[in-house]
Amino acid sequence: MxxxxxxxxxxxxxxxxxxxxxxxxxxxxxxxxxxxxxxxxxxxxxxxxxxxxxxxxxxxxxxxxxxxxxxxxxxxxxxxxxxxxxxxxxxxxxxxxxxxxxxxxxxxxxxxxxxxxxxxxxxxxxxxxxxxxxTGDINDIMNAHNLAMVALNARMQHEANYTDEELAKRNLRRLDVDPKNVEMGWIIDFAAQGLRNIMIGLGGKKDGFLMQSKFGIAVSSELMAILAIAKDLPDLRERIGKIVVAYDKTGKPITTHDLEVDGAMAAWMRNxxxxxxxxxxxxxxxxxxxxxxxxxxxxxxxxxxxxxxxxxxxxxxxxxxxxxxxxxxxxxxxxxxxxxxxxxxxxxxxxxxxxxxxxxxxxxxxxxxxxxxxxxxxxxxxxxxxxxxxxxxxxxxxxxxxxxxxxxxxxxxxxxxxxxxxxxxxxxxxxxxxxxxxxxxxxxxxxxxxxxxxxCEEEVDFKPLYPLEMPLRQRVDLVAREVYGADGVDWAPEAEAKAKRFEADPAYADFATMMVKTHLSLTHDPTLKGVPKGWRLPIRDVLVYGGAKFLCPMAGTISLMPGTSSDPAYRRIDVDVQTGKVKGLF
Amino acid sequence: MxxxxxxxxxxxxxxxxxxxxxxxxxxxxxxxxxxxxxxxxxxxxxxxxxxxxxxxxxxxxxxxxxxxxxxxxxxxxxxxxxxxxxxxxxxxxxxxxxxxxxxxxxxxxxxxxxxxxxxxxxxxxxxxxxxxxxTGDINDIMNAHNLAMVALNARMQHEANYTDEELAKRNLRRLDVDPKNVEMGWIIDFAAQGLRNIMIGLGGKKDGFLMQSKFGIAVSSELMAILAIAKDLPDLRERIGKIVVAYDKTGKPITTHDLEVDGAMAAWMRNxxxxxxxxxxxxxxxxxxxxxxxxxxxxxxxxxxxxxxxxxxxxxxxxxxxxxxxxxxxxxxxxxxxxxxxxxxxxxxxxxxxxxxxxxxxxxxxxxxxxxxxxxxxxxxxxxxxxxxxxxxxxxxxxxxxxxxxxxxxxxxxxxxxxxxxxxxxxxxxxxxxxxxxxxxxxxxxxxxxxxxxxCEEEVDFKPLYPLEMPLRQRVDLVAREVYGADGVDWAPEAEAKAKRFEADPAYADFATMMVKTHLSLTHDPTLKGVPKGWRLPIRDVLVYGGAKFLCPMAGTISLMPGTSSDPAYRRIDVDVQTGKVKGLF
Structure with missing residues (x-):
């Protein structure tokens, strides 16, 4: 060396x-x-x-x-x-x-x-x-996450095929999932643009429930978000059960716990x-x-x-x-x-x-x-x-x-x-x-x-930018001004309505504020370099993650599934069959 | 004990x-x-x-x-x-x-x-x-397998979006995949009936190639079949490159090697x-x-x-x-x-x-x-x-x-x-x-x-039922009579045409004959118990697996994706958050 x-x-x-x-x-x-x-x-x-x-x-x-x-x-x-x-x-x-x-x-x-x-x-x-x-952590997350989707689609199929009485025999209540209001998708750990928007459940009555669906890349999943912030196993277990998978036809959230799949998901993620x-x-x-x-x-x-x-x-x-x-x-x-x-x-x-x-x-x-x-x-x-x-x-x-x-x-x-x-x-x-x-x-x-x-020998008086009591819109305003250098925030009407609802509902009191913005500029526009002046941060929507407990104000688009290019790295990767060593990674 | x-x-x-x-x-x-x-x-x-x-x-x-x-x-x-x-x-x-x-x-x-x-x-x-x-073998197979599908769909997208000249700049030739003649699907290791028949690539020009597709259960995949019969790493590596993913518009097979993804697949499967x-x-x-x-x-x-x-x-x-x-x-x-x-x-x-x-x-x-x-x-x-x-x-x-x-x-x-x-x-x-x-x-x-x-102390003169020189249809006839107790075999015209083609083509000379039949009866009908007499074995089709080198005469349907029932085991599985131990498996 x-x-x-x-x-x-x-x-x-x-x-x-x-x-x-x-x-x-x-x-x-x-x-x-x-x-x-x-x-x-x-x-x-x-x-x-x-x-x-x-x-x-x-x-x-x-x-x-x-x-x-x-x-x-x-x-x-x-x-x-x-x-x-x-x-x-x-x-x-x-x-x-x-x-x-x-x-x-x-x-x-x-x-x-x-x-x-x-x-x-x-x-x-x-x-x-x-x-x-x-050591397989991403694979474990992938299996746990996709098991929830298996549970969701199978449940939708069985609810479509069985009467309430037949469901009751299996100790199941009708969740009545709104197929137009499903939050969760499947995950895979590759850049698979072909799976970004899909239709699933084609075929007959036993081939699942026909609906639109999607794949994200595994590292963008809520389970990965949760693993990064969980303090310990009880915390991880609890958050896994609170993931909102979809909404029922009255708009009520349906969680992994409602699907009775959260214990098995935690079992897949135990390591x-x-x-x-x-x-x-x-x-x-x-x-x-x-x-x-x-x-x-x-x-x-x-x-x-x-x-x-x-x-x-x-x-x-x-x-x-x-x-x-x-x-x-x-x-x-x-x-x-x-x-x-x-x-x-x-x-x-x-x-x-x-x-x-x-x-x-x-x-x-x-x-x-x-x-x-x-x-x-x-x-x-x-x-x-x-x-x-x-x-x-x-x-x-x-x-x-x-x-x-x-x-x-x-x-x-x-x-x-x-x-x-x-x-x-x-x-x-x-x-x-x-x-x-x-x-x-x-x-x-x-x-x-x-x-x-x-x-490291100096005293540090480390304190957060905002107290937990501060309402969502004020937090975003503070981050925009103090961190990004914006003159303020412009809320789209729908985003502001959502934000007001979250501010008023004590269920979201302990949710973290997780900003969504490009990292290629201090602003929301990746082409603006240096320190842009005289601009306002637009917030178009606020996403919610119930298990991770995140509210995500969106100052930009998020792609949860990147695409594979025309000249990808896998073209140059191989194994030496005599030694088992992998060559070509970079 | x-x-x-x-x-x-x-x-x-x-x-x-x-x-x-x-x-x-x-x-x-x-x-x-x-x-x-x-x-x-x-x-x-x-x-x-x-x-x-x-x-x-x-x-x-x-x-x-x-x-x-x-x-x-x-x-x-x-x-x-x-x-x-x-x-x-x-x-x-x-x-x-x-x-x-x-x-x-x-x-x-x-x-x-x-x-x-x-x-x-x-x-x-x-x-x-x-x-x-x-130790993650099935996950490794899943990643290697799905990477091939990522490569296929991304390639189809890029070939649709680029001219031959633009492809040549990236050192790519046009494979011209026939979207109606794709053999391979994606895999997941769950019984996900909702993914049996799917449409992928919905959206715009950068959202993959629009086509019908499918998921099988991971253990039904050709990669799993290959792992079970590979003698060593060179054998595994070679077979991985010969998997037929799809056919081009002239009917010529397109392999994982043609997609330049076989080396990376082998890298994922190295362990x-x-x-x-x-x-x-x-x-x-x-x-x-x-x-x-x-x-x-x-x-x-x-x-x-x-x-x-x-x-x-x-x-x-x-x-x-x-x-x-x-x-x-x-x-x-x-x-x-x-x-x-x-x-x-x-x-x-x-x-x-x-x-x-x-x-x-x-x-x-x-x-x-x-x-x-x-x-x-x-x-x-x-x-x-x-x-x-x-x-x-x-x-x-x-x-x-x-x-x-x-x-x-x-x-x-x-x-x-x-x-x-x-x-x-x-x-x-x-x-x-x-x-x-x-x-x-x-x-x-x-x-x-x-x-x-x-x-184990006795002499055994172990010899196969048929020599490798025996043509496919004769092999199937012998298995049907000697192993199943049938009176003979009835070939569907299309299956027989295929069989004749395989028999005539020296490329298939070292392909194994892998019968497809229910295990719940000696016959192809799972309801017939004991030792049924006076019946003939119907062969409806012959599947080919180019990497595993299998010809599969089909005396029954194969489902490569089972379904999850209305009362699945995951309902009863959980983790003890104090010890990390899993309970409820059976």
């Missing part, structure tokens, strides 16, 4: 780094676990969440470090890479450190984006296991509460747990993984999906509030590339060559683009945190560009470091590690 | 027997493995097939014992129970013994049948893991070649591997599991799904031919209940109380019903095996009934034992164990 990241592909580095994976015995020692707290699973064991938390309930928590980013280009700015690099750097400094990241979805892995678990010398291993199913252990390329443990979408869910690893991490590590690094206006805002006002865990510091990741884009650089399009402004020095674009960085810096400061700004270094960055960013951040009262973990691994992340260690 | 099987439910016995599960260290010793040949996975590790076979390639195989049954009632006659009981009995006799059974499907487990892994004191543990996903280890209630190792349907596939555990079992055990017991006319016939003429492994003995399982049914007893209907003829002594029905038993006995003898007939004892059987069956079998030149493993575990199976040990 380090490996030549400018020459080798990520999957080749991952293969070379394989030797850094600790044995189960070593891992038990590293995490100071009892032997029976590690549940074996190939090279990626799980930790027994219930056992560890019970044993360590009185142990003080370690330092809690959150990693977020400025508004990214469509290529991403290396939040995961920086998360892993920081862990590697802290380990070089001799700290007992680990972290938590999300499990990737088969959709992007098999499509254009690839598995994307960091990169260069700051990537996650073992890459094959991580990229292809890991998902235990986080899986993977490793940085340099061998530090990283929990991989849950992989919820960042729009309708929290978009970050689970509360459970953070709870365990804070008990077994002195420094626990966790990542918040997308830019700070999405990722940090949800960490701040939703995840931390639900978990009761308070961060010591945030790391705000920026790249010279993204700063240039915000400064007015040409559009960055995945799959096309990067324009030369991004490869050659351009101090003008960098300087102008820092406005976006400073905006996010201020947002994080509003929570009480004094963040560390980290320039995620790329080998085309010039010294003058880096110096300029550091100067601008420092003048604005922030602190800024350069980190070169991609190229150099932990040794390249020491400036970052030291800044984080120092920051 | 034994537990009171007349009082306790199976899941309760399974929970009590949990303490008999060996630790990984004990298991390594029991199987005489190198430590790195056991792949950890909770309490049900996998064995590394490639490593074990390489190390033991020159070790002589153990004794190979096949378990089959007479034509069953719809309740089943305890083949798995007898398989597990025999293993327990051989262990009491001090033998190094193990076996192989199929992985259950989530469909039956969550519907009426339940998980059905043996019963009483001869059941499989750990029951929760076994019943709910195990499935390693059999999982579970245990009898008394702690003997049993490989659980593959779970193919018994109509379009072999309906028994895999060739891989048998290959490993014969290397690590002195006595390896394997089960053939359904009655001997289906299960044994496929073991005899397909599985053994493909594996090159020759059995030492077969055990033919019969129950007094099934014999009474064949003797003219009233219909046995699942979910309804059993008629009293089956509970009280009735020597007349038993005597008459033995014709079915003797028919299967003779079938097995045609292979060169001298089977052991085993009465799978139930506590309502009378001594006179058992004595009568033994007398009839003995007079017909067979041997017959009573086994009471359900009630007493291994101690109850000693008569069976001793008979099997003795039989």
């Amino acid at each position: 380090p490996y030549d990241a400018t020459e080798l592909k990520d999957w080749q580095i991952a293969e070379l780094a394989d030797k850094n994976i600790p044995t189960p015995e070593q891992l038990v020692e590293m995490l100071a676990l009892q032997k029976d707290e590690l549940i074996p699973y190939g090279r990626t064991p799980k930790v027994d969440f219930l056992k560890v938390m019970e044993r360590l309930q009185n142990r003080p928590d370690g330092k809690y470090i959150e990693v977020t980013a400025i508004t990214p280009t469509p290529l991403g700015e290396g939040k995961t890479t920086t998360t892993l690099g920081l862990i590697e750097g802290l380990a070089v400094r001799g700290k007992n450190v680990g972290g938590a990241i999300r499990q990737p979805s088969g959709g992007p892995t098999m499509n254009i984006k690839g598995t994307a678990a960091g990169g260069g010398n700051a990537l996650l291993i073992p890459m094959t296991e991580f990229s292809l199913g890991l 998902t509460i235990n986080p899986t252990v993977c490793y940085t390329a340099e061998g530090q443990p990283v929990f991989v747990h849950a992989g919820p979408f960042a729009n309708i869910a929290i978009g970050q690893s689970s509360i459970i993984a953070d709870r365990v991490g804070l008990k077994v590590f002195d420094y626990h690094v966790t990542e918040s999906g997308f830019a700070a206006d999405i990722g940090f805002e949800k960490f701040w006002n939703v995840k931390s509030r639900l978990s009761g865990l308070k961060p010591n510091v945030s790391v705000l990741v920026a790249t010279i590339r993204a700063l240039k884009m915000h400064g007015g650089g040409p559009a960055v399009v995945p799959g096309r060559p990067i324009p030369e402004e991004y490869v050659n020095e351009n101090l003008g674009l960098v300087e102008k683009g820092c406005a976006n960085l400073l905006h996010h810096l201020k947002t994080i400061q509003k929570s009480g945190i004094k963040p560390v700004v980290c320039i995620n270094g790329f080998y085309t960055d010039t010294e003058a560009e880096v110096k300029l960013v550091k100067k601008i951040v420092t003048e604005a009262g922030g602190r800024c470091v350069l980190s070169e973990h991609w190229l150099k691994g932990g040794e390249g992340a020491l400036e970052l590690a030291d800044a984080v260690i120092e920051a | 034994p537990y009171d099987a007349t009082e306790l439910k199976d899941w309760q016995i399974a929970e009590l027997a949990d303490k008999n599960i060996p630790t990984p260290e004990q298991l390594v010793e029991m199987l005489a493995l190198q430590k790195d040949e056991l792949i950890p996975y909770g309490r049900t590790p996998k064995v590394d097939f490639l490593k074990v076979m390489e190390r033991l390639q020159n070790r002589p195989d153990g004794k190979y014992i096949e378990v089959t049954a007479i034509t069953p009632t719809p309740l089943g006659e305890g083949k798995t129970t007898t398989t597990l009981g025999l293993i327990e009995g051989l262990a009491v006799r001090g033998k190094n013994v193990g076996g192989a059974i199929r992985q259950p499907s989530g469909g039956p487990t969550m519907n009426i049948k339940g998980t059905a892994a043996g019963g009483g004191n001869a059941l499989l543990i750990p029951m929760t893991e076994f019943s709910l996903g195990l 499935t070649i390693n059999p999982t280890v579970c245990y009898t209630a008394e702690g003997q190792p049993v490989f659980v591997h593959a779970g193919p349907f018994a109509n379009i596939a072999i309906g028994q555990s895999s060739i891989i599991a048998d290959r490993v079992g014969l290397k690590v055990f002195d006595y390896h017991v394997t089960e053939s799904g359904f009655a001997a006319d289906i299960g044994f016939e496929k073991f005899w003429n397909v599985k053994s031919r493909l594996s090159g492994l020759k059995p030492n003995v077969s055990v033919l399982v019969a129950t007094i209940r099934a014999l009474k049914m064949h003797g003219g007893g009233p219909a046995v209907v699942p979910g309804r109380p059993i008629p009293e003829e089956y509970v009280n002594e009735n020597l007349g029905l038993v005597e008459k019903g033995c014709a079915n038993l003797l028919h299967h006995l003779k079938t097995i003898q045609k292979s060169g095996i001298k089977p052991v007939v085993c009465i799978n004892g139930f506590y309502t059987d009378t001594e006179a009934e058992v004595k009568l069956v033994k007398k009839i079998v003995t007079e017909a030149g067979g041997r017959c034992v009573l086994s009471e493993h359900w009630l007493k575990g291994g101690e109850g199976a000693l008569e069976l164990a001793d008979a099997v040990i003795e039989a």
